[in-house]
Amino acid sequence: MLLEVLLVLGTLLIYFLFSKKKEETLPFKDGWWGRGQKPLTKEDSSIRPFKVETTEEELSDLFRRLDQARFTEPLENSCFHYGTNSVHLRKIVSYWKNQFNWKKQVEILNKYPQFKTKIQGLDIHFVHVKPPRLPEGRAAKPLLMVHGWPGSFYEFYKIIPLLTDPASHGLGDEHIFEVICPSIPGYGFSEAPHKKDFNSVSAASVFYELMLRLGFNEFYIQGGDWGWLICTNLAQIAPNHVKGLHLNMVSVSKLGLTHLLSVLLGQYFPGLFGFQDEDVRRMFPFLKKGLYRILSESGYAHIQATKPDTAGCGLNDSPVGLAAYILEKFSSWTDIEFQNLEDGGLERKFSLDDLLTNIMIYWVSGCIVSSMRFYKENLQKGIGTQKHEKLTVQVPTGIASFPNEILHIPQAWAKKKYTNIVSFHFMPRGGHFAAFEEPELLAKDILQFVDKVEKEQLWKKKGE
Amino acid sequence: MDDVAGAVPEKRHRGRESRRGDTGTVSSLGAAARQARADMWRDVLPNAWESILSRIRSFEYSQKNAVLVPAAALGVGGMLLYWLRSGHKIKTIDMGDGWWGPGERPLKGKEDASIRPFKIETSDKEIEDLHQRLDRFRFTPHVEGAAFHYGFNSTYLRKVVAYWRNQFDWRKQVEVLNKYPHFHTTIEGIDIHFIHVKPSYVPHGRAVRPLLLVHGWPGSFYEFYKIIPLLTEPAKHGLNEGDVVFEVICPSIPGYGFSEAPHQKEFDSIATARIFHKLMNRLGFREYYIQGGDWGSRITTNMAQMLPQSVKGLHLNLVFIARQSLGRLICIMLGAYVPWLVGFTREDVRRFYPYMQKNVYDLLRESGYMHIQATKPDTAGCGLNDSPVGLAAYILEKFSTWTDKSFLRQDDGGLESKYSLDELLTNVMIYWVTSSIVPSMRYYKENFSKDPDLSAHNRVGVYVPTGIAAFPQEIAHVPRVWAKDVYKNIITYSYMPRGGHFAAFEEPKLLAQDIMQFVQKVEQL
Numbered sequence: 001m002l003l004e005v006l007l008v009l010g011t012l013l014i015y016f017l018f019s020k021k022k023e024e025t026l027p028f029k030d031g032w033w034g035r036g037q038k039p040l041t042k043e044d045s046s047i048r049p050f051k052v053e054t055t056e057e058e059l060s061d062l063f064r065r066l067d068q069a070r071f072t073e074p075l076e077n078s079c080f081h082y083g084t085n086s087v088h089l090r091k092i093v094s095y096w097k098n099q100f101n102w103k104k105q106v107e108i109l110n111k112y113p114q115f116k117t118k119i120q121g122l123d124i125h126f127v128h129v130k131p132p133r134l135p136e137g138r139a140a141k142p143l144l145m146v147h148g149w150p151g152s153f154y155e156f157y158k159i160i161p162l163l164t165d166p167a168s169h170g171l172g173d174e175h176i177f178e179v180i181c182p183s184i185p186g187y188g189f190s191e192a193p194h195k196k197d198f199n200s201v202s203a204a205s206v207f208y209e210l211m212l213r214l215g216f217n218e219f220y221i222q223g224g225d226w227g228w229l230i231c232t233n234l235a236q237i238a239p240n241h242v243k244g245l246h247l248n249m250v251s252v253s254k255l256g257l258t259h260l261l262s263v264l265l266g267q268y269f270p271g272l273f274g275f276q277d278e279d280v281r282r283m284f285p286f287l288k289k290g291l292y293r294i295l296s297e298s299g300y301a302h303i304q305a306t307k308p309d310t311a312g313c314g315l316n317d318s319p320v321g322l323a324a325y326i327l328e329k330f331s332s333w334t335d336i337e338f339q340n341l342e343d344g345g346l347e348r349k350f351s352l353d354d355l356l357t358n359i360m361i362y363w364v365s366g367c368i369v370s371s372m373r374f375y376k377e378n379l380q381k382g383i384g385t386q387k388h389e390k391l392t393v394q395v396p397t398g399i400a401s402f403p404n405e406i407l408h409i410p411q412a413w414a415k416k417k418y419t420n421i422v423s424f425h426f427m428p429r430g431g432h433f434a435a436f437e438e439p440e441l442l443a444k445d446i447l448q449f450v451d452k453v454e455k456e457q458l459w460k461k462k463g464e
Numbered sequence: 465m466d467d468v469a470g471a472v473p474e475k476r477h478r479g480r481e482s483r484r485g486d487t488g489t490v491s492s493l494g495a496a497a498r499q500a501r502a503d504m505w506r507d508v509l510p511n512a513w514e515s516i517l518s519r520i521r522s523f524e525y526s527q528k529n530a531v532l533v534p535a536a537a538l539g540v541g542g543m544l545l546y547w548l549r550s551g552h553k554i555k556t557i558d559m560g561d562g563w564w565g566p567g568e569r570p571l572k573g574k575e576d577a578s579i580r581p582f583k584i585e586t587s588d589k590e591i592e593d594l595h596q597r598l599d600r601f602r603f604t605p606h607v608e609g610a611a612f613h614y615g616f617n618s619t620y621l622r623k624v625v626a627y628w629r630n631q632f633d634w635r636k637q638v639e640v641l642n643k644y645p646h647f648h649t650t651i652e653g654i655d656i657h658f659i660h661v662k663p664s665y666v667p668h669g670r671a672v673r674p675l676l677l678v679h680g681w682p683g684s685f686y687e688f689y690k691i692i693p694l695l696t697e698p699a700k701h702g703l704n705e706g707d708v709v710f711e712v713i714c715p716s717i718p719g720y721g722f723s724e725a726p727h728q729k730e731f732d733s734i735a736t737a738r739i740f741h742k743l744m745n746r747l748g749f750r751e752y753y754i755q756g757g758d759w760g761s762r763i764t765t766n767m768a769q770m771l772p773q774s775v776k777g778l779h780l781n782l783v784f785i786a787r788q789s790l791g792r793l794i795c796i797m798l799g800a801y802v803p804w805l806v807g808f809t810r811e812d813v814r815r816f817y818p819y820m821q822k823n824v825y826d827l828l829r830e831s832g833y834m835h836i837q838a839t840k841p842d843t844a845g846c847g848l849n850d851s852p853v854g855l856a857a858y859i860l861e862k863f864s865t866w867t868d869k870s871f872l873r874q875d876d877g878g879l880e881s882k883y884s885l886d887e888l889l890t891n892v893m894i895y896w897v898t899s900s901i902v903p904s905m906r907y908y909k910e911n912f913s914k915d916p917d918l919s920a921h922n923r924v925g926v927y928v929p930t931g932i933a934a935f936p937q938e939i940a941h942v943p944r945v946w947a948k949d950v951y952k953n954i955i956t957y958s959y960m961p962r963g964g965h966f967a968a969f970e971e972p973k974l975l976a977q978d979i980m981q982f983v984q985k986v987e988q989l
Contacts, residue, residue, distance in 0.1 A: 004790050035608075061600070068593070070849050072902035074842060075729050076566075082909060083843030196607050299839040303832030309606055310615030310861045311832070314847035314854015316602050321847015321854070328843045369604040376614060 012257045026236035026388050029205040033185065033193035034121025043118055045213060050114045050125060050189070052106050058364060059102060062319055066097050069320040080331055080344040084324040088343045092327070093320055095352050105357045112160065116189070119209050120202075125189035126182035126210065127153050131164045140164075140178040141243075141450065142216040144207060144234075148225020149371055150326040151433060152188045152361045153181040154354075159439035163446065171443060175450050180214065182207055184226060184374065188361045192370035199377040200226065201388055204233035208241070217241060220453075222446060224248040224434055226374065233388055235395040244422070244453040246398040246446050248434040250409045252417060253384040259413065263290065274412030278426045282408035290407065297332060297406060300325075304375035312369030322368060323359050330355060333432035335404045349437045392416075398423040398449030400442060404431030423449045554927045557769045562735045564718065564726035565653025575650055577746060582646040582657065584722070586638050590897060594852055598629045601853040612864060612877045616857035620876045624860070625853055627885050637890045641686065646722070649746060651739050657722035658715035658743065659685055663696040666709055673776070673983065674749045675710040676740060676767075680758020680782075681904055682859040683966060684721045684894045685714040686887075691972035695979065703976060708983050713747065715740060717759060719903030721894050726903070732910045733759065737766035741774065750774060753983060757781040757967055759907065765950075768928045769921055777955070777986040779931040779979050781967040783942040785922065785950065792946070807945030811959045815934075815941040823940055830865060830939060833858075837908035845902035855901060856892045863888055866965035868937045882970050922950045929989065931956040931982030933975060937964030955989075956982045 032038035071086045079085060112127045131140050143163060145156050160179050167173035183190035184203050193202075207230065211219055220243050223231035228249045235245045252259075262273035267284045270276070275283075283289060303311045315322040331344035338345030346355065362368050383389075397418040401408065403426070411424045425445055430438035563569035606618045644659045666672055675695060677688050694701050695710040716723035717736055726735075740763065744752055753776050756764040761782040768775045795806045796819050803813045816822065836844045848855040864877035871878030879888065895901050930951040934941065936959070944957040958978050963971035 083840035296839045299836030302835040306829050306832040307615035310857050313857040314851040317854050318847040318850035321850050324843050324846035
């Protein structure tokens with residue numbers, strides 16, 4: 001046993017000594033993701049207004065499937081430990097059929113202007129909201145916000161007004177934003193790639209082109225879940241265009257000897273590893289909060305990273321199955337303790353209307369399978385093996401660390417990759433779906449971050 | 465004082481009760497143990513003899529002695545007898561007990577032990593509902609050049625669905641299923657389904673041996689339909705492996721197919737093993753052969769560990785082994801260059817290497833389903849119980865990749881090169897009409913939660929005669945030298961020429977031959 005431990009440590013030591021994070025930029029990834037061959041003619045780069053629509057047929061098909069849903073009784077006293085509890089799911093389905101009003105929700109979706117434009121062969125959908133009023137002589141700061149899985153552009157609908165019109169919501173009007181929320185290709189109303197290998201760098205490149213096409217030369221970017229990775233890549237591709245990067249989730253993929261030691265000893269010598277008290281509180285006991293949590297929560301990622309077309313097949317055919325799959329994440333990623341509740345704690349932080357609207361976006365666009373493929377395209381070669389994972393980020397970065405996020409990454413670890421962390425705050429409450437669940441907290445953190453960057457003109461320095 | 469002699473055997477008796485996963489200190493077999501005992505007697509004997517002699521010389525008749533002496537003699541005699549018998553005791557796992565029905569276990573009344581004949585039925589309504597769902601399946605185009613690398617290819621799936629909708633005849637398949645007699649019986653609160661096939665004709669002089677075949681996931685009792693006739697009537701099918709003919713019992717694991725799903729948590733392979741022992745008992749068998757692959761391998765192994773005296777022989781087409789240790793790691797590193805040094809045969813090397821590719825990457829690529837089913841079965845199965853096409857894609861993907869890994873590169877997953885669509889869809893239909901996909905997935909959570917690497921019982925070992933059929937396209941290859949760590953009494957270990965995970969379904973003749981060969985050898989022991 002000791003020999004094994006020593007061997008492992010020895011290997012890690014050697015690896016650690018020979019690996020160093022580099023500071024080069026990530027190359028822009030051009031591509032053609034449309035069907036068949038890339039046409040010789042120039043791509044249509046017009047920006048076309050778009051409105052979400054629905055039909056009676058769509059609704060009656062949905063209701064028929066909901067009516068004929070086949071449920072399986074849960075085990076006695078299993079709450080949400082085995083996944084989404086089907087007794088509670090039945091109640092949600094009943095609400096979905098009888099009270100949820102999709103037509104009304106579509107109107108809500110359409111209250112912000114949406115557009116589509118073709119980039120690298122794909123129709124990219126995005127929401128573009130300009131401030132309703134701008135004081136004399138002021139310009140709105142462009143802010144790109146990227147969603148993740150199983151979310152969508154809809155997650156930002158509550159935070160958008162706080163950023164485009166902060167004054168009306170009790171937040172200072174020093175910084176006013178115009179917000180752009182695209183849908184990742186393969187999600188919602190953005191076309192799904194027809195070719196293999198569309199990964200986070202591809203998405204970042206597409207969104208970079210989008211921002212340039214909209215006429216923005218300098219902008220802020222914000223993201224969590226896949227949005228975290230896409231925005232990180234964007235900051236690596238175009239550091240001269242990204243004024244600031246704000247994240248509500250961070251992950252590290254290059255683990256070395258220091259990480260191992262800090263996991264083993266960090267509880268006892270926090271100062272030695274740069275851990276703050278709150279870090280220790282959130283990370284330890286590490287087996288329970290780190291390793292076991294990853295194992296028990298990552299089954300979906302494992303199957304989606306290997307067999308997405310199989311995993312999503314039934315979900316595109318059964319709205320109830322799709323709801324069960326997605327709602328489970330809104331339960332355990334908002335608060336892991338919600339697993340102990342019979343209703344999964346779903347309605348404690350979200351309204352059923354909001355949850356179902358997000359699910360409906362996956363349903364009406366039929367995008368569940370392509371959304372899952374993103375996992376395979378990013379993870380199939382393993383974690384920590386890709387070029388962008390070895391590069392650092394020099395752009396001014398702000399991190400909002402929410403307590404119920406799936407995994408807590410301390411600043412000590414994050415700063416190895418994000419070399420220019422301007423603000424790192426422990427948020428008082430909230431989980432993975434920060435913008436959806438705690439829009440005000442997140443908006444405040446974004447504002448104070450932007451304030452720091454603007455005041456100190458940090459984007460010009462870029463942390464050399 | 466009087467019962468000192470009598471008390472000692474009892475204390476030893478308590479200490480001997482083996483608990484699950486207990487490494488214990490009783491090492492019973494082996495020359496080393498016998499040698500130690502021999503040494504002990506050599507030292508103790510002279511002194512003991514002396515004291516007994518002097519005792520006898522000074523013996524005075526008295527009432528006290530009249531009681532003491534016979535009691536002591538009995539005590540010593542008992543100890544001797546016990547010690548002699550314990551030399552042949554082997555470790556077993558605790559049988560335990562369980563209740564899986566809804567609510568509390570009823571305090572009064574014995575369980576209904578009747579065995580009720582059963583016929584699978586279908587209805588117009590069931591078929592109509594299925595057709596409607598097939599008709600309104602929503603299909604997602606795959607990326608260009610996907611083949612089966614992203615999972616089940618949706619273009620090929622469309623063809624399968626078209627066949628299912630227009631040509632597959634479920635009523636006919638139900639008749640096929642009913643050609644063997646089905647039964648239900650209640651054990652530990654749930655209805656256990658099984659088929660029981662007796663040979664229609666037993667030639668003079670042949671013994672009929674009971675054989676229990678246990679399926680796995682995502683299979684069912686139906687996987688054995690082609691091998692059953694080869695085992696019950698070998699001569700008719702050109703097999704002539706000795707004098708044995710079988711009567712075959714194929715149960716459905718609780719939660720699968722027509723067996724009721726457990727209503728309580730923690731229904732694992734130990735509980736299944738116990739229930740299957742009770743089933744065989746109820747059918748009147750005291751000694752029987754057992755065979756299994758996938759979960760069936762795990763369950764039959766547990767059965768052999770639980771009641772070795774009832775298991776005449778254990779045959780497996782898949783072996784689960786414990787997590788790697790340093791010794792194994794060295795074995796793996798050296799085995800590629802000096803296989804003979806670590807006990808690997810040339811065929812072992814051919815199947816086992818390159819190590820990382822075949823045993824790490826391939827397993828990671830294929831185990832996503834296992835990961836999600838072992839953590840969130842109710843979520844994973846929810847949509848599949850509602851969408852028959854989703855269910856078919858999920859299940860048939862395994863029939864493709866686990867039959868031959870190279871099938872991943874084919875646009876149609878190579879499915880029809882080894883199976884007919886009728887057979888494949890019949891298996892899927894069993895999951896569909898019984899709504900058993902979610903309980904079948906829960907089995908993963910119940911087993912893996914307690915024992916993440918399925919190794920607890922490997923320490924207990926398996927001592928009954930074991931036969932292993934190693935198929936070349938099985939998901940992972942286990943060399944004989946490693947299997948021996950757990951299966952202490954391997955009688956046969958065969959490298960099969962072809963075939964994958966679903967051995968009975970895909971290569972029934974090869975498997976039947978191997979089973980018969982194995983049983984023949986066991987009968988001669």
